[in-house]
Amino acid sequence: MVIGVPKEIKNNENRVALTPAGVAELRKASHTVYVQVNAGEGSGFSDEEYIGAGAIMLPTIEEIYGIAEMIIKVKEPIAQEYPLIKENQLLFTYFHFASSEPLTHAMIERGAVCLAYETVEKTDRSLPLLVPMSEVAGRMAIQEGAKYLEKPSKGRGILLGGVPGVKPAHVLVLGGGIVGAQSARMAAGLGAHVTLMDVSLPRLRYLADVMPANVDTMMSNEYNIREAVKHADLIVGAVLIPGAKAPHLVTRDMLKLMRPGTVLVDVAVDQGGCIETCRPTTHEDPTYIIDDVVHYCVANMPGAVPYTSTVALTNATLPYVMQLANKGWQQACRDNAELKVGLNVVEGKVVYKGVADAWNLPLTAVNEVLQEEVLS
Template identity: 85%
Template sequence: MIIGVPKEIKNNENRVALTPAGVTEFKKHGHTVYVQTSAGEGSGFADAEYEKAGATILPSIEAVYEIAEMIIKVKEPIESEYTLIKENQLLFTYFHFASSEPLTHAMISRKAICLAYETVEKADRSLPLLVPMSEVAGRMAIHEGAKYLEKPLKGRGILLGGVPGVRPANVLVLGGGVVGMQAARMAAGLGANVTIMDVSLPRLRYLNEIMPANVNTVYSNEYNIREHIKHASLIVGAVLIPGAKAPHLITRDMLKDMNPGTVLVDVAVDQGGCIETCKPTTHENPTYIIDDVVHYCVANMPGAVPYTSTLALTNATLPYALQLANKGWAKACRENAELKLGLNVIGDKVVYKGVADAWGLPLTDVETLLA
C-alpha cells in the first residue's frame, strides 16, 4: 500500500503521525511511504531521518494526498485539505466528528473512508488510541491550570500546593477516566486538595483505592457539582462519551458561584466540551474570560509537547496502521472488531451511531458495507 504522511497544519500542531521508526516497519512489510517535507521537524525528526528509514520526501501536502492510498494524520483535516481528499482514500486520524458538522459533511461529500483513532475500542471498552493522548492531556491540564492561576495571567493568584501555614488549592476533576485519573494524580503530587467525580461507583471505588490520601472521590450529580465549584480554584473537565458530544456538566449559570479567577480547563473540548461556556482555543490564544472565570480550552493540548506526544501516539497507532496496510481497510476491519469500531464514514455513508445522532444523519449498518 502507498502510505502518505502530510505535515499537520492546524494551529500550533507540532506532532507527526509517523516516526522514522514507523517508516522502517512499513518498509519491512513491503509498503511505500511518502512524507511531506518538514512534517516531522516539530517533533524533532528531520527529513534525512525519514529518508534513511526508506521514505520518499515530497515537497507539498498536495503531492502527498495525490499519491497516497492511506493518509495517516494526527488531527482531523481542516478546510484547506478537504478538496485534496480523494474518493475511497483511507484517512486514519483523530476526527471527533460529533463536534464538527462541517467536517462530517465534507468527508461524506468527498466519499472518503474515515477511520477515527478515538473510536477504535477494545472489548473491555477501553480506547487504545485515545489513551496515550488522554494521559498527556490529563497531566498537562494541571500544568496549564496551575500556570493560569497566577495573578498576572488573570487567575486567583493561588499556588496549587500552598506552603507551610497556607492551605493548598482545591482542585475539582469531573470524570474518573484516563484524563481525570492523570489530572488528579498530577494535582495530588503538587500537594493540592483534589476531588474527583464520576457517575460510576465501581470506578470511584477503584480510584479511592489507588489515589493518594489528598484525593477524595465524590459521586457526580448536579447538586454535588454546584457545591464543589464554590470552593475549587481549578476545575478540570475530563468527561468523554466515545464518538459523541460530551454532556454539559457545568452550565453558564454556574459561573456566578465560582470565585473570581477560578480556572476551567476543558479537556473534552474536542468532543464539544463538558463546560457550556467552552469554545475551542489554540496555543497562540489559549484562554478567555467569562464572568471573571478563566477558560483554557485548547483543542490539541498534547501538541505543545510534540516529542513526547508523537512517540506515545505512534506507539499505539502503528500496529493498527500496519494491519490496515497489510490487509486493506475492509479485510482488516472484518477481522479486527477494534478497528471496525473505528469506522465512522464509509464513502457517503455514516456508520457510527454517535456521529449520526449528533447531526441527525441516517445511520448505515457497517456490516452491510463490509460484507
C-alpha cells in the first residue's frame, strides 16, 4: 500500500503520525511510505532519519495527499486540507467529529473513508489509541494547571503542593478514566489534596484502592459538583463518551460559586468540553478569563510535548496501520472488530452512531457498508 504522512498544520501541532522506526517496519512489509519534508522536525526526527528508514520525502502536502492510498495523521484535517482529500482515500487520525459539524460535512462530501483513532475500541470497552494521548493529557493538565494558578497568569497564587505550615491546593478531577486517574495521581504526587469524581461506583472502589492517601473519591452528581467547586483551586474536566459530545458537568452559573483565580482545565474540549464555558484554545493563546476564573482549553495538549507524544502514539497505532496496509481497510475492518468500530464516515455515509446523533444525520450500519464493498 502507498502510505502518506503529511506535516501537521494545525496551530502549534508539533507531533507527527509516524516515527522513523514505524517507517522501517512498514518498509519491511514492502509498503511504500511518503513523508512530507520536515514533518518530523517538531518531534525531533530529521528528514535524514526518515530517509535512512526507507521513506521517500516529498516537499508539499499536496503531493502527499495526491499520491497516498492511506493518509495517517495526528489531528483532524483542517479547512485548507479538505480539497486535497480524494474520494475513497483512507484517513486514519483523530477526528472528534461530534465536536465539529463543518468537518463532518466536509468528509461526507469528499467521499473519504474516515477511521478515527478515538473510536477504535477493544472488547473490554477500552480505547487503545486514545489511551497514550489521554495519559499525556492527564499529566499535562496538572502541569499546566499548576502554572496557571500562579499570580502572573491571573491564578489564585497558590503552590499546588503547599509548604510546611501552608495547606496545599485542592484539585477537583471530574471523571475517573485514563485522563482523570493520571491527573489525580500527578496532582497527588505534587502534594495537592485531590477529590476524584466518577459516576461508576465500581470504578470509584477501584480508584480508592489504588490512589495515594491524599486522593478522596466521590460520586459525581450535580449537587456534589456544586459543593466541590466552591473549595477547588484547580478543576480538571476529564469526561469522555466515546465518539459523542461530552456532557456539561460544570455549568456557567457554577463559575459564580468559584473563588477568583480558580483554574479550569478542560481536557474534554476535543469532544465539545465538559465545562459549559469552554471553547477551544491553542498553545499560542491558551487561556481566557470568565467571571475571574481562568480557562485553559487547548484542544491538542499533547502537541506541547511532541517527542513523548509522537513515540507514545506510534507505539499504539502502528499495529493497526500495519493491518490496514497489509489487508486494505475493508478486509482489516472485517477481520478486526476493534478497527471496525473505528469507522465513522465511509464514502459519504455516517456509520458511527455518536456522530449521526450529534448532527442529526442518517446512520448507515457499518456492516452494510462493508457488505457493499464485498458485493462491488
